[in-house]
Amino acid sequence: xxxxxxxxxxxxxxxxxxxxxxxxxxxxxxxxxxxxxxxxxxxxxxxxxxxxxxxxxxxxxxxxxxxxxxxxxxxxxxxxxxxxxxxxxxxxxxxxx
Numbered sequence: 732x733x734x735x736x737x738x739x740x741x742x743x744x745x746x747x748x749x750x751x752x753x754x755x756x757x758x759x760x761x762x763x764x765x766x767x768x769x770x771x772x773x774x775x776x777x778x779x780x781x782x783x784x785x786x787x788x789x790x791x792x793x794x795x796x797x798x799x800x801x802x803x804x805x806x807x808x809x810x811x812x813x814x815x816x817x818x819x820x821x822x823x824x825x826x827x828x
Contacts, residue, residue: 733785734812735804743810747818755809756801757818763796772798772824785817 743752750759763769769791776798780786787802800821804811 733783734816735807736812737807738810738812738815742815747822749822750818756803757810757814758799758801759818760797760799761824765796768828769796769798775824775827776821779820780817783813783817783820785813787817
């Protein structure tokens with residue numbers, strides 16, 4: 732079950748590496764060297780968001796070979812522990828790649 736506790740200002744100031752706050756959203760762009768890496772990332776990404784039951788918006792740019800993620804907890808109107816947990820988990824990709 733998702734932890735929908737809103738994040739404090741202190742928690743917002745110590746985000747996982749590469750994530751930024753934009754209003755009520757957490758953003759990060761993942762960069763890839765080739766399409767093989769993207770084809771490995773996307774199934775892993777979808778597995779993680781299904782397991783955590785937290786589904787960020789994402790945009791794949793084939794020309795730039797990037798996947799941009801943007802998340803918030805809509806039901807709470809802001810960023811929650813669920814967003815922080817998902818961001819931390821998604822950062823594990825860099826050690827798996």
